[in-house]
Amino acid sequence: MTETPITLSAATVVDQLVAALGPDIVTLAAEAQADGRRFADWSGVPSGDVLALVRPRSTEDLSRALAICHSAGQPVTVQGGLTGLAGGASALDGEIAVSLERMKAIEEVDPISATMTVQAGCILQTVQEAALQAGYFFPLDLGARGSCTIGGVLATNAGGNRVIKYGMTRDLVLGVEAVLADGSVISGLHKMLKNNSGYDLKNLLIGSEGTLGVITRVVLRLRPRPLGVSTAWCGLSNFESVTSLLRRAQSELAGGVSAFEVMWPSYLGFVLGNFPELRRPLAGEHAFHVLLETDGADPEAQGEQFEGFLGRMFEDEILDDAAVAMSDQAALDFWAVRDAPGEFPRLIPKMIAFDISFAVRDLADAAERITQGLDERYPGSLALVYGHLGDGNLHLIIDVPGATKEVVEAVEAFVYGVVSELNGSVSAEHGIGLKKRNVLSRTRTPAELAAMVAIKRGLDPKSILGRGRILG
Structure with missing residues (x-):
């Protein structure tokens, strides 16, 4: 989108904000950073030279702040907990950061x-x-x-x-x-x-x-509130069994399926190899691992039904192995294995992360195309595959040792090429932000993008909110 130039000096805008709202709400960025404040999210997109931090205490405070910024054409970035992975909350040069951390009631x-x-x-x-x-x-x-x-x-x-x-x-x-x-x-x-x-x-x-x-x-x-939650870690030999387990669980479990997390062997091996405090859920090796959860209102009946369901899955040769969590702590131990990606940035500081989605039937094909293609192009690279299979969401962590900027761009082009070929989405749940704006057109038509631009211009004609995010 065409950006509207700032019509007042940055210093003037900050002065107006301080005059209108006071130094308690408006803090110079340098002062905030001196107190340990960061202006970048988890995406790896660095923050720039930010002008100020605005922390309103009410909707009225925020309204006054944005009215001043709008009048001046001053760009603003809104920041929450800074846990985003698409760069949308990383404040850039010349921007004012807005945080609603004081509005938490x-x-x-x-x-x-x-x-x-x-x-x-x-x-x-x-x-x-x-x-x-x-x-x-x-x-x-x-x-x-x-x-x-x-x-x-x-x-x-x-x-x-x-x-x-x-x-x-x-x-x-x-x-x-x-x-x-x-x-x-x-x-x-x-x-x-x-x-x-x-x-x-x-x-x-x-x-x-x-x-x-x-x-x-x-x-x-x-x-x-669910009164009973049943959790199992399942080992399966092929993707057909994974999808069969999902269909059967959705149709046969009275409480439905509240979670269906799938992990490929590469993921599980990496997690267990780097987090010794986590225990291996199953003794053997399996082509796929599924964390299955159901919840409901009758804990006793649900537990019996859940174990009966798993028994049928063994009888029908859908499951190779399974472990049922017999306590809340056992269930937490299973989930700790699945929640390990929160530590991946520390272990793989230059990881190339993808949050993509496909029709459920295409997930295994997509994962195989991507992992085989990466192995052929970059022997010795690491590819960790896991995701929320029930809703078609695949997470992919790639590490190419010594990767240059050109290599990273080539990996992204390859992965998003597979996404386009299988009519998937370049973002399942993390958003577009700054990191994916250049690939949005791979999964959105020109007419859709034009509609988005029209909406943006109608609600934010000076493009002060999240300038450059999503639409570029």
């Missing part, structure tokens, strides 16, 4: 409507715990639960471990309040599941990565 839990109203700076784990205390369940879950914010997970439409049963973030949201680029406030904090009153601005903002508006408050949809 849980304003209401409505047990009749089964909703929770929270401010966007609230941490995901805080929401999960508050829901449980109220006798409900907020099912959105991902490895960064202890630091990611609700505003951030809405902005990226985060997925996580339970999408197969409960859906993406947008499926768990009933209402949204947001501030647009010019400072105007959209107040749609509704509690209705059915609301067909014109364009759905809520769903337009969810997944927009902070480029169309800044989400400030949210009405979340709560679910009944």
